[in-house]
Amino acid sequence: MMSTIQARAPRPIFGRKQSTNPIIRAVVRHALIICVLVILLYPLVWMVAASFRPSNQIFTTLGLFSAHPTLANYTEGWGAGRLNFSRYFINSFLIAILSIVGNLISCSVTAYAFARLNFPGKKFLFAMLLGTMFLPFQVTLVPQYVIFNYLGWINTYLPLIVPHWFGVNAFFIFLMVQFIRSLPRELDDSARLDGCGHFGIFARIIMPLALPAIGVVALFSFVWSWNDFLGPLLYLGRPDLWTVPLGLKAFLDSTGQSSYGGLFAMSTLSLAPIVGFFILAQRLLLEGIATTGIK
């Protein structure tokens, strides 16, 4: 009945009566969403809370707060046994930063060529780029290991960094191509009139305008490099070279029930950089995810 009234009269006469309905619906909607969020995030919040509890209280409660909050798990976990998390964090950051720089340079120059320049073989090469987006990484796992082993790169960071300087991540290139294509071409033309060559247009016009895309690529390369487990597992055997994920794995392997507090503390610290960067740049990132999907 209500909908027929609405359809006939643009301004509802019984304003108050109708407005209760949307409010209740909004409340139900928010309540549902918050319920889902609580279920979803509870394990995570519980882990963070447990990392501040004395180690004998970790598994005893479902609740979050302890009467005796402590930082002991952090101090113990940081230098537990043979493990050395200062080292792992420095290593992880080093690899991540060098990967990000490599990705940004190699992916942006490649994307500029595909988005703005005409050249023979363009269609074929672009199809190849798209093809590698669907290529399972396993197919290059064994041969790359054989090659890097032959080059003497095992137990160095080179296998984890060098590929990023050669644009192996087709997703990033594709994302930047899409973004650069959306920039008005008149900008290039007027820069050309002013005497800019292709590199000038790339460096002075396109790159400054592509900062949102660059931000998305930088943040995702950080997250992927930081979370990467299989790469370090294959290439970094020596403990002093380990990254944070390998440190956590060793922690998990070596400890019993008693030191889970330390594990939770180190896990919390390992997640903090990604979640922190994400929250700082969330608008940029979420737009990037939403717009790169299609079109």
Place this chain on the structure above:
Amino acid sequence: MTSGTTPQQTLTKTSAGREATPRQLRWRSRKAREAAAAYAFLTPWLLGMVLLTLGPMLYSLYLSFTRYDLLSDPKWVGFANFVQMFTADSRFLKSVGVTLVYVLVSVPLLLVVSMLLALLLNKSMKFLTAYRVLFYVPSLIGASVAIAALWRLIFGADGIINQVLAVVGIHHDSSWVGSPHDALTTLIILAVWAFGSMMIIFLAGVRQVPRELYEAAAIDGAGVFRKFFSITLPMLTPLIFFNTLMATIGAFQAFTGAYVVSGGTGGPIDSTLFYTLYLYQQGFAQLNMGYAAAMAWLLVIVLAAVTGFFFWTARFWVHYGDE
């Protein structure tokens, strides 16, 4: 700059036939310069393509027909690796089964959950930004060792999952990750837990559906469900297609969760032996690199077939806006 001053259209029209005028020569040299610049820009990517992707792919195709342990030279064995997989390697068949169950259960669940929440979040509601951020956090960290380790502990015998179930009155006292029946379930839950990125994509799609469609449908007396099945769902099919494809490919390649939860074994009783985990064990724990390469190529072929089939089915159910 001399050539840039002339509009491109007039140049292309004159370039047909006859002998080249100075204008046409300038146009051609500009094209040649542009191509040279393009290949200069593409050099890093092309090198990576040849040296890190195509070359290794061919090398691994060769290795898949050999027995190779990294120490001695590869020994050609023809199709022996592939024959062994299907006739003499029950762990391989088990890993295929485990992976298929994982893909076929986690991908539909991911689609349904992320679609439902995208619909729930749609509307210009309050706190939308905060909600989006919070829902996305699991996607960000779902593939990390920290979360996999957390999973292993909360699904343990005295983990909080059993404690929560006890509160609800279900007494499940044994470990989930330690049970051959339940271990895979915990990994499926881990995959679905990270539904946020897919939800964000759906959310962007839902917001792009023209309002007029819903208004017109409302005038025609369509209810909530009718609107969903006649408007929202068809309008979202391109995104459903994209999300299903990417999630399927991703699920076939899952590794970290299974490795950490099972301590690298794929246990208990190989119940979490994902394809990639078994490939890793064969290639890098037992140094059967030829066998691992064969497994990788089989995966490429299967995924190419799945992707091709998917694109073929798209014509029957994916609607693009301009139809």
